[in-house]
Amino acid sequence: MALFDAVLxxxxxHLVLGHxxxxxxxxxxxxxxxxALPNMALDLIGTARTLYDYAATLEGQGxxxxxxxxxxxxxxxxxxxxxxxxxxxxxxxxxxxLYFAAFMHPYWQAAADSADExxxxxxxxxxxxxxxxxxxxxxxxxxxxxxTEESARRxxxxxxxxxxxxxxxxxxxxxxxxxxxxxxxAVKPAWEAIIDHIFGQALLSRPVVQYPQTGGRRGLHGExxxxxxxxxxxxxxxxxxxxx
Amino acid sequence: MVITAISPEARRAWExxxxxxxxxxxxxxxxxxxxLRDVAIVDGVAVAKVTPTYSGCPAxxxxxxxxxAALLGAGFVARIERVxxxxxTTDWISAEGRExxxxxxxxxxxxTSGSKLALFGEVTVHCPRCNSTATERxxxxxxxxxxxxxxxxxxxxxxxYFKCI
Ligand SMILES: [Zn+2]
Numbered sequence: 001m002a003l004f005d006a007v008l009x010x011x012x013x014h015l016v017l018g019h020x021x022x023x024x025x026x027x028x029x030x031x032x033x034x035x036a037l038p039n040m041a042l043d044l045i046g047t048a049r050t051l052y053d054y055a056a057t058l059e060g061q062g063x064x065x066x067x068x069x070x071x072x073x074x075x076x077x078x079x080x081x082x083x084x085x086x087x088x089x090x091x092x093x094x095x096x097x098l099y100f101a102a103f104m105h106p107y108w109q110a111a112a113d114s115a116d117e118x119x120x121x122x123x124x125x126x127x128x129x130x131x132x133x134x135x136x137x138x139x140x141x142x143x144x145x146x147x148t149e150e151s152a153r154r155x156x157x158x159x160x161x162x163x164x165x166x167x168x169x170x171x172x173x174x175x176x177x178x179x180x181x182x183x184x185x186a187v188k189p190a191w192e193a194i195i196d197h198i199f200g201q202a203l204l205s206r207p208v209v210q211y212p213q214t215g216g217r218r219g220l221h222g223e224x225x226x227x228x229x230x231x232x233x234x235x236x237x238x239x240x241x242x243x244x
Numbered sequence: 245m246v247i248t249a250i251s252p253e254a255r256r257a258w259e260x261x262x263x264x265x266x267x268x269x270x271x272x273x274x275x276x277x278x279x280l281r282d283v284a285i286v287d288g289v290a291v292a293k294v295t296p297t298y299s300g301c302p303a304x305x306x307x308x309x310x311x312x313a314a315l316l317g318a319g320f321v322a323r324i325e326r327v328x329x330x331x332x333t334t335d336w337i338s339a340e341g342r343e344x345x346x347x348x349x350x351x352x353x354x355x356t357s358g359s360k361l362a363l364f365g366e367v368t369v370h371c372p373r374c375n376s377t378a379t380e381r382x383x384x385x386x387x388x389x390x391x392x393x394x395x396x397x398x399x400x401x402x403x404x405y406f407k408c409i
Contacts (some may be wrong), residue, residue: 032382035385035387036384039389041300042298042299042301042302043298043299043300043389044300045300046296046299046300047300049300050299050328117328118328120329121327121328122299122328124328124329124330124331125296125298125299125328125331126299128333129298129409135384136384136385139384
């Protein structure tokens with residue numbers, strides 16, 4: 001079931017980050033961003049749906065994508081800690097998006113010739129969407145990093161707050177030796193190249209992390225994931241089996 | 245687009261399905277956009293293969309239902325198959341589809357989807373009104389997942405650009 005576990009982890013990353021972005025809907029600092037953030041959330045949630053559906057098929061226990069998303073508790077969620085980090089300010093939201101997209105873009109590129117047809121299909125679509133996310137988030141990271149004193153301070157604080165979670169991106173975990181999926185560790189040089197390309201223009205530097213934070217892949221999450229799931233799952237749990 | 249069986253029935257089914265307009269960009273049909281991949285008659289059932297544009301495109305289900313309804317309306321028993329691979333690309337929009345987009349005021353995609361410019365480069369977009377290249381991007385994301393917002397600095401027209409993916 002290594003493939004099942006690895007697909008479920010990917011799906012959780014996409015759903016949790018997609019939900020985080022959707023929290024900006026109606027609150028973004030300008031209309032363009034109020035369109036952009038939910039648009040990016042839709043990309044992520046769409047990918048999550050296909051992956052949950054595939055995980056349910058691999059499992060063969062009759063569960064559906066909804067069961068996967070709505071009927072698992074936080075200890076059963078296997079998302080990266082990075083994806084669940086609260087939105088905080090716009091700088092943190094954009095940096096979190098850049099960190100994730102800069103990983104997923106080369107990852108999906110490597111998955112494009114997977115022998116697994118579903119993975120190939122998801123990768124072919126998502127790789128282009130992730131390119132857009134890198135561009136969009138990268139432009140903001142540059143604009144804020146190389147902006148006013150205040151925006152540069154916030155961007156530097158965002159790097160301080162989030163960089164400790166990036167090491168988890170490259171942990172193979174359950175995906176170790178799964179042929180259908182690319183190596184996570186092998187994506188690191190491409191990720192670093194994208195981050196350095198953006199950081200160079202943003203006048204930011206990639207810090208050396210002394211105490212990396214991990215645990216999401218083992219179901220050990222920060223406090224904020226429980227709050228996210230409580231909100232996301234409340235309607236489904238209050239009305240079991242409801243459809244629309 | 246591929247028409248695997250060219251029996252008169254299959255042809256009629258294709259034509260019924262192909263005429264369905266995109267719900268968000270109604271100037272083009274699902275065949276113009278290249279999201280209707282195939283219609284075949286399998287054991288008396290019209291099977292339409294449809295590929296989504298974006299992962300999270302909210303119109304995917306609406307498009308599938310509209311195609312199914314069009315086939316039912318033409319007297320077929322119908323089934324929709326969602327095809328993920330190969331992934332849809334804007335390269336599949338037909339020349340006629342591109343012209344319809346332009347006439348509707350939406351600039352069609354400029355580059356081919358494999359272009360290296362996609363990651364950090366900036367494409368030159370032609371104004372759908374005056375064809376000037378003096379255009380600038382207002383927002384990477386527009387009214388639907390597939391469009392960005394631009395404006396023309398020659399004729400001052402604000403317009404949607406159908407993003408190249
Ligand atoms: Zn113009």
